[in-house]
Amino acid sequence: MYAVYSLCLANLRKKKVHNGLIGILILLSTLLLATSVTVILNTNNLFTDMHNKTHGSHEMLTLGDELHDPQKVHQWWNEQEGVTSSELIPFRTLSGMTNQGKEPSTALSSLTLYMMDTPVRPYAVDELIFAQGDERLKPEKGTIWLPTSIAYLYDISAGDTLGFTTGEKNFELKVSAVIVDMPYGAPFPTSVRIWMNQQDYNEQFDAMQGKDQYMMGLRFDDYSQSISYWEQFEQDMGMPYLDSKRTFEGMSSFYLIMNKMIGFIMIFLGFVMMLVALFTIGFTISDDIISNYKTIGVIKALGLSARRLIGVYLTQYAMIAMVAIIPGLIASQWVSSFIVESALSSLKTGIMEINLEGNLIAVAVGIFVLILVILCVLFYSNKARRVQPMQAIRYGMSESANSTMTKRFAAKENHSISFGRSPLLVVIGLRNMLKNRKASLLMMLLTTIMSAVLVLGFVLLNSISSIKQTAPLWGYDSSDIALQINNKSAFSREEFDKAILSDPRIKNIGWAGFVNGVVSSERNLNTEHSMVQPMNFQIDILDGTYDELGYTTLRGENPRHKNEIAIGINVAKQLNKDVGDIVEVYLEGYKHMLTVTGIYQSIANMSYSARIAVDVIKVNQTDYNGFIIANINLKNNRDADHVVNEINVKYKDSASAVAQQTLLDATIKQAVASLILPMSIMGLLFTGVTIIIIYSTSRINIRKESKTYGIYKSIGLTSTKIRLSLTLGTLVLSTIGAVIGILVGVYLLPKILGSILSDYGIAELPLVLNWGGIIAFACVAMISAGLGSWASSRVIAKASPQILVIE
Structure with missing residues (x-):
């Protein structure tokens, strides 16, 4: 021992x-x-x-009074055992806000705001947790509670004053507390709940056109049983739930x-x-x-x-x-x-x-x-x-290895191909590579992995930062400007269309709205998906052409006629539908039999959505005018900021415009911030590991060949030339590894990563390949390998030829 x-x-x-x-x-x-x-x-x-x-809800219902009576729906759920329902909370929808005293933020101005008439706490479902400010039963007059998702992202604190507009008037409210609001507090927010004092709510919205809508959260004792509750709801009400519903997923x-x-x-x-x-x-x-x-x-x-x-x-x-x-x-x-x-x-x-x-x-x-x-x-x-022992003492290796080496030397002497005419530096470098094959394989493997990691990180960050180029593949349109109507009573679509289309800078325009669509579980009774919960999903309506606005599909094409629909991949998966199949959908209470023309992906709502042309809704509602957003394409997208400014000045009391790039930047801001740190850490780790291992491996090779390098130095070859030749050999290996790493980082790893995103509505990860940056990051792997090899060969420069030969 x-x-x-x-x-x-x-x-x-x-x-x-x-x-x-x-x-x-x-x-x-x-x-x-x-x-x-x-x-x-x-x-x-x-x-x-x-x-x-927080006793968080598993489902969040949004109710108007056109399709269901909110009070009846609330009463029905209150009577169900095994389900806890929240109060019926009134709200109004506004577009965007400003942080007074700070530079205007286009990201803040593009948010959808649900202005809540705050009931007295505590809540049975979706209790609010206070992060900043004094905890109270409800906001004081003149103040609001703001969710952490917005406050942290846009640097808003308790005490700041925020400005809002109803389209007819502007008003300001002070942030008295920052709270955790689970249903609307996730990263990458595009919509947010603003919790108001009841008196403020009445003063600001009593004169506003339109009616209150309501939110209600449902928490199930056993969420897996929610399907049976919704089947019972359909039987008792005589119709499926037709309003908007957000699920726990x-x-x-x-x-x-x-x-x-x-x-x-x-x-x-x-x-x-x-x-x-x-x-x-x-x-x-x-x-x-x-x-x-x-x-x-x-x-x-x-x-x-x-x-x-x-x-x-x-x-x-x-x-x-x-x-x-x-x-x-x-x-x-x-x-x-x-x-x-x-x-x-x-x-x-x-x-x-x-x-x-x-x-x-x-x-x-x-x-x-x-x-x-x-x-x-x-x-x-x-x-x-x-x-x-006997073979080791006699040969310094096994007898079989000694025999193999002898045959190899004899073969080399008779071999017609040699390095006799090659430059000396190349010969020494290549000899070192070929003689130490395992070490050479390790070096090549390292540079392959390092370049793949660096390239993957760069491709991901570049793809997210350049989302404008691939917006349709993420489920967005690729128009240049988005206009949102804030006050329908003060806005004339006819006048706007006439003015905007007469502008020579405008290429085309499409008006978008959405309704909640429902597929009843009755339609699935004879299929393997008979226990699927009735699906409620958003259906986008477009008065225009989807293709002109840049919307794309994975399979098939966008809908154009009154009997067509395109569905998200998760809707298609859950309903087991494909291009050419028929889907029975309830829209605004009316039943439609629609043919699936396309399947698309969308990150915004996990591909639980669909697209139809306006002609579908006009079958039953010829005067439909639920459009709230206009997507505008320009002949030259560099004019976007000028056109946006002109629209906002002219229609400041009824609508607001924003460049599409601004909306996308606001959406991906947090994604880039979340990715850049871990990807940078991993890139640095692998860079350090590559240098460390190549340094260590090269030192082992140099120690084994110390006598050879001593002979080289004794016959006049300088240390610098020997070191350059060794580094050259490593660079050749690392170049091969970097090329393989580029292929792995660009094509293989994104496919593996895409398998994770499939549950979130993205079947194919949209990539933007900047080959200049990709090659530059791959070169970092080569440079790191060269540095490790050069540093390890420093021992050759320090040692005298005599010592090397003795070793």
Whole structure:
């Protein structure tokens, strides 16, 4: 045992740098794996805990009085056992707001605002949690409560004053508190609930045209039984629910999507880094056995068993792994906390900080890494069993290996192809690559992985930042300007159309609205989907041409006629429908039999939506005029800002316009902020790992060839030329790896990542490929490999030819 202990300490002392680098590699592998597991676990746990704490709703109903009597619906749900319903909360819809005293924000002005007539707290469903300001039963007069999702994103605090407009008049209210509002508090907000004092609500909206709408939250004791409740609702009411409904899946999706994406990337790359670490350990042990073959033979001849020789390697790397895993686990808690808090910041309050769970699982990850290291060491160190003392002492290798080498040298002498006419630097570099094939494979693998990681990060960030180019593939239109009507009584569509179409800068215009569509579960009784809950989803209506405004489909085409409909991929999946099938849909209480002409994807509502032409709704409502948004295309999109300013000045009392780019920027602002940090961390980690491993591997190769390099120096070859030749060989390998990495990062990894987004309504991840940036990031991998190789060869410059030859 003392011999094992002594040899282990000798190996640790002799290869301090190399052992330290392997320790760092194990640390980083542990960090990525533990962080990814912690992020995925806590994303779900934190959301679930807050949802339970606030008695969050599983479904949110929005009711008018045209299709259902809100009071009857509320009464029916109050009578159901196993369901808790909120109060029926009146609200009015406004468009955008301003933060007084600060620069105007086009992102804030594009938000859809639900101005709530706040009932007295506490609430049975969707209780509000206070993050800033004094907790009260209801807002005081002249004040509002603002959700954290908007306050944190746009730097609004308690005490700020916000401005609103009804189209007829402007008014201001002071933020008295910032609250967590679960149903409308997710990241990437496009709509938000503003909680008003009842007196303010009456004063501002009594004179406003239109009627109150109502919201009501439903919380089920067993959410899986909601289907049976809705079937009973349809029987009792004599018709399916036709108004708008948000499901738990829709409310929770944007809380979870970013961290699930980040967690997946990290767990994938963590496993890749772990494999690289194991390959490096295996390469190091194999090389050590070959390099010290004669020494091992002598030790075995003196009586040390093969089992104890294996124990030397096992003890050495187990000690390194244990020392590396502990700080990796500690660091993962900090990194995980940072990522989770940045993506779920809307759930964070000043009083209750986000505390991460899953320490035991993180420890299990550490144990898993340790077991992998031990198994790897056992596998590769088992080669020491095959060392025969007599052969080792005589040949310095096995007899079979010596015979193979002799035949190889003889073959080289008779080989017609040689490096005789190649430049000396190229010969030395290529010889180093070909002689150390395992090391060369490891270097190429590293640069492949590093370039793939860097390219993937760049492609994702560039694609999200350049969403304007791929907006139709995310489910948006590609028009240049969006106009929203704020006051229908003061707005004339006929006059607007006449004025806007006479402008030579305008290419075309389309008017958009939406209704809530319903597919009754009765229609599915004879299919395998007979237990599907009646589907309520938004149906977009367009007076114009979908194709002209840039809307696209994955299969088929957009609807044009009164008997056609295009549906989102999740609607198609749930209904088991495809292009050419018939769908029975209720629109505004009327039944329509529509042919599916296309299937499309949309991130905005998880592809739970559909598209129809205005002719469909006009079959029963010839005077339909529910359009609230106009999408305008320009002949030259550089005129967008000028046209927007002119429209806002001319129609300031009835409508507001905003450039489409501004709307998209507001939507993706938080996505970019959430992605850039973890992708940067992973890019830096893999860059550091690449430099570390290539440095370590090159040092091993140089140590094995020290006598050869001593001879080179003694006959007049300078250290710089030797180092350049070695670096050149590494650059050739890294170039091959970088090319493969580009293909993996651009084509393979996005497809794997896209599988996660399929549940969120995106079947094909829209990418914007900037090849200049892609090649630049791939070059970073090549440069890192070159730096690692150059740094490792510094020992050649420092050592004299005599010492190298002696070694």
